[in-house]
Amino acid sequence: MFSYMDRPIFIINAKNYNEGSGDRLARFIEYAVSASQDFKVNVLVAPPIVDLYYYARQHPEVLISQAVDTVGYGSSTGHIPLMRLIDMGLEYSLINHSENRVDHMLIKDINLAAEEHGFKLIVCIQSINELEELISLGVKPYAYAFEPPELIGTGRSVSKYAGESLRKAVDLCSGEGVRCLCGAGITDVEDVELSMEYGVDGILVASGVVKADNPLKKIVQFSHIMSDYYSK
Known part of the structure; x- marks a missing residue:
């Protein structure tokens, strides 16, 4: 397994797209492994939750969960236990995506639990106001x-x-010693x-890669650009 420390992060969110579900997700996993080895970029794929365990048996190092909960093993239904992700070999999870919002106090609790286990949480934010509120909570x-x-x-x-707004987000995160990624509408090299x-530490892309005519070309192009910028 190779190290991803101090690399830019390139997250491919497969959401629940048909193109990135089941067996169709396999090529994206292979592309992520290859690009992570060929470029100085940490390429991660966020599979549909129902496909996560299957691919975690093969390449947990390039996977990130789409969500996580504070529940542990036991009497809970429909949740994603943090410890289960860790036991599967994952090191990362998204939380609070615009399509799956989470209460801010719960985010704080989940982040504290993640920190205890060295698990890396990437918290999605919709606005500068939301970022400032989470920072004020000590997240x-x-x-x-x-x-x-x-x-x-x-x-x-x-x-x-x-x-x-992106520039302000980068500045706020930098002041807190936290990485800042960006996403939404990213489709091309420009x-x-x-x-x-703008100084981001990485990007999140969904349909711009998963639904692309040539996903591998996009992954290689984006990884190359990020690697070059981070090496400057």
């Missing part, structure tokens, strides 16, 4: 991911259409280049 996860919901899935990227110029 310092492994990373925050700035994703304005109005841009998700539109092809209108955060770096082009919410640049000033989107990635602009994002890196």
Whole structure:
């Protein structure tokens, strides 16, 4: 297993897209493994939850859960236990995505539990106000991911259409010693280049890769750009 420390992060969120479900997800896992080895980038795939265990048996090092809960093993239904993800070999999880919002106090509790086990939480935020509120609660996860919901899935990227807010998010995260990622509408090389110029530590992409005509080409292009910027 190779080390991903101090690398930019490239998250491919397969959501519940048909193109990234079941056996169709296998190629994205293979691409992530290859790109992580060929470039100085930590490429992670967020499979549909129902597919997570199957692929974790093969390549947990390139997987990130789409969500996580504070519940442990025991009497709970429909939740994703943190310890189960850890036992599967995962090191990362998203939380509070715009399509799966979580109460801020619960985020704080989950982050504290994650920190105790060296598990890396990436907290999605919709706005600067939300980021400031979480910071005021003392939530310092492994990373925050700035994703304005109005841009998700539109092809209108955060770096082009919410640049000033992105810059502020980067500055706030930097002041707290927390990584800042960005997502929403990222579809092409220019989107990635602009994002890196704002100083982000990584990107989240969903349909821009999963639904692309040539996903491998996109993954290689984006990884190459991120690796080059991080090496400057």
